[in-house]
Amino acid sequence: MRYLLLLPLLISFIVVAENEHSDMHDLMAHMLTPASEAIWESSGYVITEQGEFSLEPANDEEWEKVLYGAKVISESAYLLKIPSRSENKNEWIVFASLLKDVGDKAFEAAEAKDVEALFQIGAELYQVCVACHQVYMNK
Amino acid sequence: MKIIKLNLILLLSFFSYTVYGHHAFTAEFDANAPINITGKVIKVEWINPHAWVHVEVEEDSKLIVWMVEGGTPNTLIRNGLTKNSIKPGTVINVRGYQSKGKLCLPRCIANGRDITFPDGSKVFMGSSGTGAPKDGADPRER
Numbered sequence: 001m002r003y004l005l006l007l008p009l010l011i012s013f014i015v016v017a018e019n020e021h022s023d024m025h026d027l028m029a030h031m032l033t034p035a036s037e038a039i040w041e042s043s044g045y046v047i048t049e050q051g052e053f054s055l056e057p058a059n060d061e062e063w064e065k066v067l068y069g070a071k072v073i074s075e076s077a078y079l080l081k082i083p084s085r086s087e088n089k090n091e092w093i094v095f096a097s098l099l100k101d102v103g104d105k106a107f108e109a110a111e112a113k114d115v116e117a118l119f120q121i122g123a124e125l126y127q128v129c130v131a132c133h134q135v136y137m138n139k
Numbered sequence: 140m141k142i143i144k145l146n147l148i149l150l151l152s153f154f155s156y157t158v159y160g161h162h163a164f165t166a167e168f169d170a171n172a173p174i175n176i177t178g179k180v181i182k183v184e185w186i187n188p189h190a191w192v193h194v195e196v197e198e199d200s201k202l203i204v205w206m207v208e209g210g211t212p213n214t215l216i217r218n219g220l221t222k223n224s225i226k227p228g229t230v231i232n233v234r235g236y237q238s239k240g241k242l243c244l245p246r247c248i249a250n251g252r253d254i255t256f257p258d259g260s261k262v263f264m265g266s267s268g269t270g271a272p273k274d275g276a277d278p279r280e281r
Binding site: 039040041043044045046047048049052055119120122123125126129 | 181182183184185186187188211212213222225226227228
């Protein structure tokens with residue numbers, strides 16, 4: 001139910017994309033990057049002389065932010081696949097599908113509050129981003 | 140068939156591993172500003188998408204903190220570095236390239252190429268194909 005809140009955002013992106021072919025940079029900078037950072041910043045370790053500290057979410061509210069980021073990543077795959085963005089771009093569609101898979105896995109890990117899985121999925125997410133950027137970023 | 144294709148693309152991307160991702164080297168770092176610093180590790184951020192090693196360096200009787208970017212934790216593990224092998228307090232030598240801004244406020248920022256430990260062992264701390272100069276640090280470029 002709470003993810004219905006995402007709908008206006010997603011619809012607005014779709015409307016803009018279909019009508020004006022919104023700049024891909026904006027979608028990345030204002031949607032996918034913050035969503036990815038929600039995953040990356042919720043797992044890992046900071047090590048100092050005082051000890052090792054986990055970055056895992058400390059309460060349900062913080063886990064909710066991770067769930068939100070994961071869902072945005074997963075659902076944004078559909079935005080990347082709309083015809084105006086994906087026509088004649090076979091690899092683009094493959095990368096978007098990979099992004100959906102990673103988003104779904106991140107969502108499952110966040111639901112299970114599995115920090116180690118989330119850390120590994122964060123690495124996988126970066127791989128997918130890099131692989132796509134390698135092909136399309138300068139086109 | 141679809142799954143095989145997906146895996147193949149990811150696998151190829153994984154091995155080529157050219158990082159134009161979160162940022163490319165040339166977007167943030169200056170290939171004409173190499174650094175060679177020696178100092179004490181004071182903090183390690185073992186995080187995605189880049190690990191960071193904070194090194195306290197004495198320069199002109201002042202303590203300067205350098206924040207050195209590495210590859211992803213998984214990349215570092217493959218290179219032979221774990222979060223337990225860069226212990227705070229260890230004195231290391233780091234070669235790399237300074238950020239384009241060159242402002243050291245509140246700390247200096249650099250892209251790390253390799254770390255040399257007190258026992259003389261040297262480990263590549265970056266990712267391959269980032270656009271960093273081919274300086275011999277990356278064993279995959281040799």
